[in-house]
Amino acid sequence: MSAPRKLPRWAELGLLPLVNLTAALLLSGLVVRLLGESPWAALKLLADGAFGSQEAVGYTLYYATSYIFTGLAVAVAYHAGLFNIGAEGQAYVGGLCTGLVCLGLGTWPFWAVLPLAVAAGAAGGAAWAFIPGWLQARRGSHIVITTIMFNFLAAALMTYLLVNVLIRPGQQSPESREFGPGGVMPPLHELLAKVGLTFASTPLNLSFVLALLAAGFVAVFIWRTRWGYALRVAGENAAAAGYAGISPARVTIGAMLLSGALAGGLGLNELMGAQHRILIDFPGGAGFVGIAVALMGRNRPLGVIGAAILFGALAQGGSQLSFDMPKVNRDMVVVIQGLVILFCGALENVFRGPLARLLGQREGGA
Amino acid sequence: MRAVRLNPCPSVVEDLHSIYPALELRGIEKRFGAVHANRGVSMSVAAGSIHGLIGENGAGKSTLMNIVYGFHQPDAGEILVNGKRVTLPAPHAAIAAGIGMVHQHFMLVENFSVLENVVLGAEGGRRLAGGLAAARAALEKLGRDYGLEVPLDAVVSELPVGLQQRVEILKALYRGAEILILDEPTAVLTPQETTQFFQMLARLREQGKAVILVTHKLREIMSITDRVTVMRQGAVVGEIATKETTMRELAEKMVGRAVLLKVEKGPAQPGEVLLEAKNLVVRNTNNVTRVKDVSFSLRAGEIVGIAGVAGNGQSELLEALAGMTAPSEGEIRFRGRYLVREQLDPKARRRLGLAHVPEDRLRVGVVARFSAQLNAILGYHDRAAYNRGPLLDRAAIVAGCEAKMQEFDVRPPNPALRLGAFSGGNQQKLVLAREIDADPAVLLVGQPTRGVDIGAIEFIHRRLVALRDAGKAVLLVSVELDEILGLADRILVMNGGEIVGEVAGAAATEEKLGLMMAGVRGEGSA
Amino acid sequence: ASAKDFSPAIVYDFGGKFDRSFNQSASEGAEKFKKDTGIAFREFEITNAAQREQAMVQLARRGATVIVAVGFTQASAVERVAKQFPAVKFTLIDAVVDLPNVQSVNFREQESSFLCGMAAALVSKTGKVGFVGGMDIPLIRKFALGYTEGVHYVNPQDEVFENMTGTTPAAWGDPTKGAELAKSQFGRGADVVFHAAGATGIGVMQAAKDAGLLSIGCDSNQNYLHPGSVLTSAVKRVDVAVYKAFQAAKDGTWKPGQLVLGLAEEGVDYSLDQYNRALITPEIEARLKQAKADIISGKIKVTEYKVQ
Amino acid sequence: METYTLIVLTLAATIRVATPLLLAALAGMFSERSGVIDLGLEGKMLGAAFAAAAVSAVTGSAWLGLAAGVGTALLLGLLLGFACITHRGNQVVAAMAINIMVAGLGPTLALAWFNLGGQTPQLDGPGQRFAGLVWPWAQQAREAPVPGLLYAELLSGHNLIVYVALALVPLSAWVLYRTRFGLRLRAVGENPLAVDTAGISVNGLRYQAVLISGLLCGVAGTYLSTAASAGFVRDMTAGKGYLALAALIFGKWKPWPTLGACLLFAFTDALATRLQGVELPLVGVVPVQFILALPYALTVLLLAGFVGKAVAPKAIGVPYSKDK
Numbered sequence A: 001m002s003a004p005r006k007l008p009r010w011a012e013l014g015l016l017p018l019v020n021l022t023a024a025l026l027l028s029g030l031v032v033r034l035l036g037e038s039p040w041a042a043l044k045l046l047a048d049g050a051f052g053s054q055e056a057v058g059y060t061l062y063y064a065t066s067y068i069f070t071g072l073a074v075a076v077a078y079h080a081g082l083f084n085i086g087a088e089g090q091a092y093v094g095g096l097c098t099g100l101v102c103l104g105l106g107t108w109p110f111w112a113v114l115p116l117a118v119a120a121g122a123a124g125g126a127a128w129a130f131i132p133g134w135l136q137a138r139r140g141s142h143i144v145i146t147t148i149m150f151n152f153l154a155a156a157l158m159t160y161l162l163v164n165v166l167i168r169p170g171q172q173s174p175e176s177r178e179f180g181p182g183g184v185m186p187p188l189h190e191l192l193a194k195v196g197l198t199f200a201s202t203p204l205n206l207s208f209v210l211a212l213l214a215a216g217f218v219a220v221f222i223w224r225t226r227w228g229y230a231l232r233v234a235g236e237n238a239a240a241a242g243y244a245g246i247s248p249a250r251v252t253i254g255a256m257l258l259s260g261a262l263a264g265g266l267g268l269n270e271l272m273g274a275q276h277r278i279l280i281d282f283p284g285g286a287g288f289v290g291i292a293v294a295l296m297g298r299n300r301p302l303g304v305i306g307a308a309i310l311f312g313a314l315a316q317g318g319s320q321l322s323f324d325m326p327k328v329n330r331d332m333v334v335v336i337q338g339l340v341i342l343f344c345g346a347l348e349n350v351f352r353g354p355l356a357r358l359l360g361q362r363e364g365g366a
Numbered sequence B: 001m002r003a004v005r006l007n008p009c010p011s012v013v014e015d016l017h018s019i020y021p022a023l024e025l026r027g028i029e030k031r032f033g034a035v036h037a038n039r040g041v042s043m044s045v046a047a048g049s050i051h052g053l054i055g056e057n058g059a060g061k062s063t064l065m066n067i068v069y070g071f072h073q074p075d076a077g078e079i080l081v082n083g084k085r086v087t088l089p090a091p092h093a094a095i096a097a098g099i100g101m102v103h104q105h106f107m108l109v110e111n112f113s114v115l116e117n118v119v120l121g122a123e124g125g126r127r128l129a130g131g132l133a134a135a136r137a138a139l140e141k142l143g144r145d146y147g148l149e150v151p152l153d154a155v156v157s158e159l160p161v162g163l164q165q166r167v168e169i170l171k172a173l174y175r176g177a178e179i180l181i182l183d184e185p186t187a188v189l190t191p192q193e194t195t196q197f198f199q200m201l202a203r204l205r206e207q208g209k210a211v212i213l214v215t216h217k218l219r220e221i222m223s224i225t226d227r228v229t230v231m232r233q234g235a236v237v238g239e240i241a242t243k244e245t246t247m248r249e250l251a252e253k254m255v256g257r258a259v260l261l262k263v264e265k266g267p268a269q270p271g272e273v274l275l276e277a278k279n280l281v282v283r284n285t286n287n288v289t290r291v292k293d294v295s296f297s298l299r300a301g302e303i304v305g306i307a308g309v310a311g312n313g314q315s316e317l318l319e320a321l322a323g324m325t326a327p328s329e330g331e332i333r334f335r336g337r338y339l340v341r342e343q344l345d346p347k348a349r350r351r352l353g354l355a356h357v358p359e360d361r362l363r364v365g366v367v368a369r370f371s372a373q374l375n376a377i378l379g380y381h382d383r384a385a386y387n388r389g390p391l392l393d394r395a396a397i398v399a400g401c402e403a404k405m406q407e408f409d410v411r412p413p414n415p416a417l418r419l420g421a422f423s424g425g426n427q428q429k430l431v432l433a434r435e436i437d438a439d440p441a442v443l444l445v446g447q448p449t450r451g452v453d454i455g456a457i458e459f460i461h462r463r464l465v466a467l468r469d470a471g472k473a474v475l476l477v478s479v480e481l482d483e484i485l486g487l488a489d490r491i492l493v494m495n496g497g498e499i500v501g502e503v504a505g506a507a508a509t510e511e512k513l514g515l516m517m518a519g520v521r522g523e524g525s526a
Numbered sequence C: 001a002s003a004k005d006f007s008p009a010i011v012y013d014f015g016g017k018f019d020r021s022f023n024q025s026a027s028e029g030a031e032k033f034k035k036d037t038g039i040a041f042r043e044f045e046i047t048n049a050a051q052r053e054q055a056m057v058q059l060a061r062r063g064a065t066v067i068v069a070v071g072f073t074q075a076s077a078v079e080r081v082a083k084q085f086p087a088v089k090f091t092l093i094d095a096v097v098d099l100p101n102v103q104s105v106n107f108r109e110q111e112s113s114f115l116c117g118m119a120a121a122l123v124s125k126t127g128k129v130g131f132v133g134g135m136d137i138p139l140i141r142k143f144a145l146g147y148t149e150g151v152h153y154v155n156p157q158d159e160v161f162e163n164m165t166g167t168t169p170a171a172w173g174d175p176t177k178g179a180e181l182a183k184s185q186f187g188r189g190a191d192v193v194f195h196a197a198g199a200t201g202i203g204v205m206q207a208a209k210d211a212g213l214l215s216i217g218c219d220s221n222q223n224y225l226h227p228g229s230v231l232t233s234a235v236k237r238v239d240v241a242v243y244k245a246f247q248a249a250k251d252g253t254w255k256p257g258q259l260v261l262g263l264a265e266e267g268v269d270y271s272l273d274q275y276n277r278a279l280i281t282p283e284i285e286a287r288l289k290q291a292k293a294d295i296i297s298g299k300i301k302v303t304e305y306k307v308q
Numbered sequence D: 001m002e003t004y005t006l007i008v009l010t011l012a013a014t015i016r017v018a019t020p021l022l023l024a025a026l027a028g029m030f031s032e033r034s035g036v037i038d039l040g041l042e043g044k045m046l047g048a049a050f051a052a053a054a055v056s057a058v059t060g061s062a063w064l065g066l067a068a069g070v071g072t073a074l075l076l077g078l079l080l081g082f083a084c085i086t087h088r089g090n091q092v093v094a095a096m097a098i099n100i101m102v103a104g105l106g107p108t109l110a111l112a113w114f115n116l117g118g119q120t121p122q123l124d125g126p127g128q129r130f131a132g133l134v135w136p137w138a139q140q141a142r143e144a145p146v147p148g149l150l151y152a153e154l155l156s157g158h159n160l161i162v163y164v165a166l167a168l169v170p171l172s173a174w175v176l177y178r179t180r181f182g183l184r185l186r187a188v189g190e191n192p193l194a195v196d197t198a199g200i201s202v203n204g205l206r207y208q209a210v211l212i213s214g215l216l217c218g219v220a221g222t223y224l225s226t227a228a229s230a231g232f233v234r235d236m237t238a239g240k241g242y243l244a245l246a247a248l249i250f251g252k253w254k255p256w257p258t259l260g261a262c263l264l265f266a267f268t269d270a271l272a273t274r275l276q277g278v279e280l281p282l283v284g285v286v287p288v289q290f291i292l293a294l295p296y297a298l299t300v301l302l303l304a305g306f307v308g309k310a311v312a313p314k315a316i317g318v319p320y321s322k323d324k
């Protein structure tokens, strides 16, 4: 078996993912067929559900927003050679901090609350990531274990706070009271309305723009700055980092702080943007999806955005699919999501060889 | 299960010798993408002979040998062993055909014992205990027969490289290799070890084995090989009986021009003291003292060589001076700054003008998966020259790398290429270029020409002398006595972590140094 | 409204319509309505928080006349969507939303839990009984409090062990952990255990069966799961609530406002059927009947857990 | 006496809770020692749990259930191997994909086959589950409380899989350190190039490793659905795969320390169960959430305090290719 073949850039970035996606959908179609439904109709529902209308696009991008934050978090840590499984917990605590700002300052004007809410979310997430980072750097405690443990610890903390402290009196659900108007992230359709454009009412909100900005920041930070350079050196070769005067311990801690801060952005979308209150288990697994998003996006910001949109589309299209095709229930949708991740993320090389051969022939060999 | 062949029947071996070469290559072709690494290479190696293979860095020697070992597949061409065509889809096929190889970069499991490394793949049964016992006996015999004694239960990572290499050779012999490929084996050996090593090769030859020796050292070629094949840019440019050629001729064939085999330099004009070490003590992570109470000074305008058998504390001394490890006692003074007390890290030291070429470039000096241009700023990445405001200045980085590649003849001169895709020697050149180009006041350099071809050696030596002549100081750690003798103005000899003596460069001889390296205290010692 | 453009719908919560618990109970009510009237209904199972609102909006847009939202977590979504679609009727189970087109149905779980606690105390030989909850949230505390009061009503000296499963959503679907919690309570001497823990409870009941001890089911009638080992179940007639909501909407008798269903309204009860007949002796049955009457009449006051 | 009984029972619970963790952690050990990160423990266990419960429900035989569980986990292991070993896909992504797929597939198939809403029928029939093995005189032994209870509760009464899991620890240690396979396995996780140049197939070894991992995950999953409980429930692994991974790292990829880590996790879990609602000296009744968090907090403290650095197999997570 020789090295994975090189494809031309356009094929690598466009054609190969397309082929992989097609393969995943074909297999999913087979499953749908087995359930006695038409695969074509299912595919159409899935695609329409994800992109077929303004509302569909709005929801898809709303989900994608969350995945961009957590995907970036995982990617940044990955470049420093750290596997951060704790984005879920970091998002949880970051969201708590964002939520507290919104609860406390809900009467302030939004533009005054926003920077504080962003800072609080980032600080909360970073703080929750700092401890595992510090333990790894100073005590050698394995970051995979500590971040898993910190996910559980965050869940315990949040359940305690929501049930005993933050819960709105007189209600069943472990949720805080609703944020004041200043704590509500403007939905995109309202923003667009201000400039005279109409867009369907969806939870898609300003956080999407913030997520894109975060991706841009990560791109510049990792690839264009000396700090990002140091981070990547330490991630690739710790001995070389030591030789170059880059302290692996400082990079570990720094990268985890940044990673946690990015995960902390989830609260902006979910709490300020969609729910307008702090509620139990609001990350809903987005932290784990972030792992797949980051790896599928090759840990590159653009890749993360693309993968996040794909996952958002699967979440939104899948829910439409199960809505309109009751036989394809939510578990089936999960299966389809798994297949897409498998083909696009893990079996990507399967088609690379044949594709390279095909293209090579047409372009007359190397 | 492949049989472990320790004593092939001599008479059969004799018979085969008379008719066919042990190994014959015909028209081997290999491309890596755009790189044409082997172009129609043919060569023939007789049993009972030592065959040299030389060529510049990147000439394709390792690639060719890897093909013979079944590790890479040729695009075209055929391989014959004892006159029979063989296909070698994987190393196990090569091993079965009696081919053994010691790679340029060792293929050892570092946290395994010597014994475990040797038996890996030739365990002789499902259960280990029996196989290990048999192997122990066999290895002790091999050790005695060939002078290849190694502590069998030692963990490999704790052995000096010279011994690690013995383990590699034992691995091949234990598998019954009749054709033994050695890819730059002496790069890591001391002169004494090299002598021993050659005695072992001679014994192998007597036993009727075919040995292929890949090396850059022409002296070795001349002293031990029977025939020699020269490669340039992937192709064979000559195959000659060693007796019928000279070093100069080989060098010219290899490089394609005349080369100076000896450095020309004038007398040193030492100036002020730039670097001073006082009573340095360095302990490793296991708290073993590796450097004992070392003091010396280094002046502007001189090259000080540190000679010594590998593993006598030179590496640790160099790392401590460079700031990669903190000494447990002592002080380092550099241009009036107290480096230990101020806890200056390598980057800070570089900024003050203390540059460092590490001994183990692949592990320490570069990031193999980064492009050449990114490797060319390692340790200098926060210099103003490479940054514009908060951002790295890409254009400046590329331009800087191109200039370095041009000046140090790094091939291929492509800054965007992944460093791991450069041949060993070219990687080394890039590291040197990076550190010398920063115009340091003091350059610490470990094994500057290890694995570097003869043309490049000449170039590197000239650069080091030029640095000295420009009033800078060079601290040269090398296990090559030739290199030390040729370059150093003063020579310190290390043994057991201590400096056992100092000799003026002009007064030094190989014998004198050799004695001191063995621990006999010389003049000027404490 | 004519049957033709009458279109009922239901949105389940995370557990899904097959949770063998209150979502399933809701689903059974809807299915029964379909069977009885021949009117089909739309349904949707939530997989994340944002889908609640989305699903309700879609159902409303596609002409749903009445939408039943199952579970307290749906409150905020109902609040928003109900404002957006004032013509659509919403029936919200287990929470309260005060809007002119929302009917809030709540149950006095504490009352059925109280009776189950009594039953547990009456059969317990050790004077020790257990409670296994899914997560420590108000609803589960409500069950626990009613149960404990019931136990102590029979025998104030009895000990009640209380365990919660976890703090993540996995707490509702971890039968192995449920079994371990039950076993630990048995180890401390309990011989009856009541669960309010969703699918985790399946493990609780299995552990009781394996140990030859008794368990009490929750939400739907779970007596059939292990005949002879399930003492009774604290049933919550979500099915009835859903059926009635659909029926009323169809008949035009649907009214907004709060409905609180307790023993009196037959919204909650303990279950008695052929599977546990042998366990509930006539004496016990008599005690339970009496207590039920007393609760309905107000003679016994069961505390409702409230977030202060 | 009371306390003694409680301690014995807590220890017995420890062993039961540790069993699936231990099986999964040993599974992960084989896979990771070969250089393949095994984040798929969760999915393989869940798949096995489903298959075992489904087959046992249909055939009435726990043994056939075990075969089905193991078979399913092996297939998933093969899939992982195909993606990560043959095609050098990203190991973490492949594992996550499998975890997600199985999480959906189990309930889907269960719904299609049994129409019980994504669960399998309760396993009630004789032989449908692995029941506890009561050792000779266990009942009588209870009379002599001190050694007797220990014998009756701690040693006797567990089901077969528990004993198998415990026996697998010395067996794994033996395989790892005393056999040819073990030597090669340890080598390929450290330096696959060395293994390749020694004439051994890197991919072949890694496939064997992921298959062993599948086998053990299969047993672990079977334990969950046909021994510890009686049927399959959606997501019933509830994160045990990840916890097993943590135990494996905690145990530094070695069999005995991994056993220690599993027992520790299980013990703190069992302890936490007993501490819920208990008045503790000085602090009083601790909120249940913090008690539930205790095992995780303790793990972090131990890790930070004394366990020190865990050095992973060097080549872990890196698809093997001959280029640097």
Ligand SMILES: Nc1ncnc2c1ncn2[C@@H]1O[C@H](COP(=O)(O)OP(=O)(O)OP(=O)(O)O)[C@@H](O)[C@H]1O
Pocket (backbone or CB within 6 Å): A226, A227, A228, A229, A230, A231, A245, A246, A247, A250, A251, A253, A254, A255, A256, A258, B382
């Ligand atoms: N936000 C961050 N995220 C990740 N890593 C960071 C961050 N900030 C700093 N680092 C890392 O911490 C280290 C900072 O130490 P370093 O000495 O390299 O930078 P510096 O302090 O700016 O340089 P100098 O010592 O020249 O002032 C760097 O290696 C960098 O990679």
Ligand SMILES: Nc1ncnc2c1ncn2[C@@H]1O[C@H](COP(=O)(O)OP(=O)(O)OP(=O)(O)O)[C@@H](O)[C@H]1O
Pocket (backbone or CB within 6 Å): B032, B033, B035, B036, B037, B055, B056, B057, B058, B059, B060, B061, B062, B063, B064, B104, B411, B412, B421, B422, B423, B424, B425, B426, B451, B453, D323, D324
């Ligand atoms: N895996 C690879 N991918 C791409 N190019 C490669 C690869 N391996 C070797 N090359 C290229 O092939 C050429 C020959 O390399 P090779 O390692 O055989 O040289 P060499 O003669 O052994 O040099 P040195 O003396 O420096 O070790 C070089 O240009 C090298 O960059």
Ligand SMILES: [Mg+2]
Pocket (backbone or CB within 6 Å): B061, B062, B063, B104, B183, B423, B424
């Ligand atoms: Mg070479």
Ligand SMILES: [Mg+2]
Pocket (backbone or CB within 6 Å): none
């Ligand atoms: Mg600094």
